[in-house]
Amino acid sequence: MSESQQVIGDKSEIILHFDLKLNDGSAVDSTRVNNKPAKMIMGDGSLTPNFEKCLIGLKVGDKKAFSINANDAFGMPNPDNIYHVDRSKFAAGEELKEGMIMGFAQPDGSELPGVIRSTAGHSVTVDFNHPLAGQDIIFDVEIISVS
Structure with missing residues (x-):
């Protein structure tokens, strides 16, 4: 299977651009700011399982935005x-x-x-709560490579 046909699965190595935004559209984090895509391996702890679930099944070239509620993103403030x-x-x-x-x-x-x-x-x-605890997050991704 060529890289362009590779679908993201449990152990895939991925290079992607992502933006994290709040529901009002304000940017929280972005790999695009410095034009440095993120590289990760599914399951390595770079992303929480709820963020990883969004990526399963995507392939090179896919661009998609996901809304993740606060409980599934960074939890509620404790x-x-x-x-x-x-x-x-x-x-x-x-x-x-x-x-x-x-x-x-x-x-x-x-x-x-x-x-x-x-x-x-x-x-x-x-x-000491995560700064984004209690916030619904928009996870906007662009898949650059999958292996």
Whole structure:
């Protein structure tokens, strides 16, 4: 089967362009900005299973947009993922602005992104939910290659 006839399946290696948009059309992420398509292998964890399901059966040249509801995209915000952190835990003089995303070191050495939601006195509210939690997403794809 030639590459142009190859259909995306469970273990396919894919090169694709994608855009993630909110329902109002505002862009969240796009491979087109820098004209660098994404390369992935189905099932490698690059995309969640719900995003991967959209790709099954597509082939080279296909362009398609999928609406994915919040539960199936990045989930709903979990109130247990919002923490109040003492200001002293941040570098002295570090400017903390509402909406800024910061990396927080985890015990295993990895970094977890958190969004600064508010600062009041010595308390900083940090939201560790995915920034797109609670949002319905439009997943717009163009398949460039399948092998």
